[in-house]
Amino acid sequence: MRSIRNDEQDIEYRQGRRALASHDPTRALRLLRSAVDACPASDRTELSHRLYWLSIALRRLGKDGLAIKALASAQRLTPRGRARDMYERVANGYGMPRAACTEHDDYRAFCSIQIRRYLEGVPDRRFENQHEIDAVLTMIADAWLKLGTAMALATSSCDEKLRVFKNAGIEYPALRERRETRQGAVIPADFVRGKALQPDDRCTCGSGLPYRMCCGRVRLPYEYERG
Ligand SMILES: [Zn+2]
Missing domain, CATH: 1.25.40.10 (Tetratricopeptide repeat domain)
Structure with missing residues (x-):
């Protein structure tokens, strides 16, 4: 070699x-x-x-x-x-840099998921300016506060929390022209067992880690910018 x-x-x-x-x-x-x-x-x-x-x-x-x-x-x-x-x-249970406390870990995972979802719906997948960033972050913070009850119902497992985060859809007002969303969204699947991969399933890459911490880890929004 x-x-x-x-x-x-x-x-x-x-x-x-x-x-x-x-x-x-x-x-x-x-x-x-x-x-x-x-x-x-x-x-x-x-x-x-x-x-x-x-x-x-x-x-x-x-x-x-x-x-x-x-x-x-x-x-x-x-x-x-x-x-x-x-x-x-x-890394924390979401595959993100570990924060000082669990609540902070949870919020960062929620925030990252929601930012990514927002950016998937805008033409160039980028924020246009600081006003747009501020508006989106405020709406995400509001949604987080409203999530209180659902979070209390979820146990402490990251798997369940991720389900709650992903189900929490935020209705963004038209900050600017949006394109068709969810187009080409890829559902991670375990083709061997023939079902969609769950966050707690062993990752199919063979690392031995749960999918949520490995190939399905929650990425920070700026990780996408460098390609
Ligand atoms: Zn993997």
Whole structure:
């Protein structure tokens, strides 16, 4: 496997780790990102290591959302490695960066789901300006407060809470022209067992984690912007 990677990229990987050791996460991030890009996808173990170190650089720079994204990919590649240990430490039950308390974890998951849903319905899938962001966030916060009863009925399992979050549809007034919603929405399915995948089901990628924490994790809205 070693021969597929070129030496220059191996040097960047080593330099990236050295930059981390000498407390230069900005330089480390640049080097490690390029080392990850250069690693062939077939070299799973090596790619997992590089993503792991990339996630550490991202965390040091306060980019927790992107760090989780890198860790989630790393732990899927090597389910029994240190990437998995780290992922389980920093991710909450929704597969998002762990917040200070459960309520905060819940609200962030709810907010992320609702923002994504809103953006799916607008032409370019982006907010046009700050006014639009403010209006949408206010409506989401209102909906969260109204959810109080439903939340009290749900047990503490993330699986049940996710069901409540996803069922809570918010009627957004026409802030601007909307396109057809729910078009091309993909329902995650376990084709082997022939049914829709539930959040608590083992993920089909083989990671051994529940779907909600793995491939079905709740992504932060800005994770989509980088593509
Ligand atoms: Zn998965």
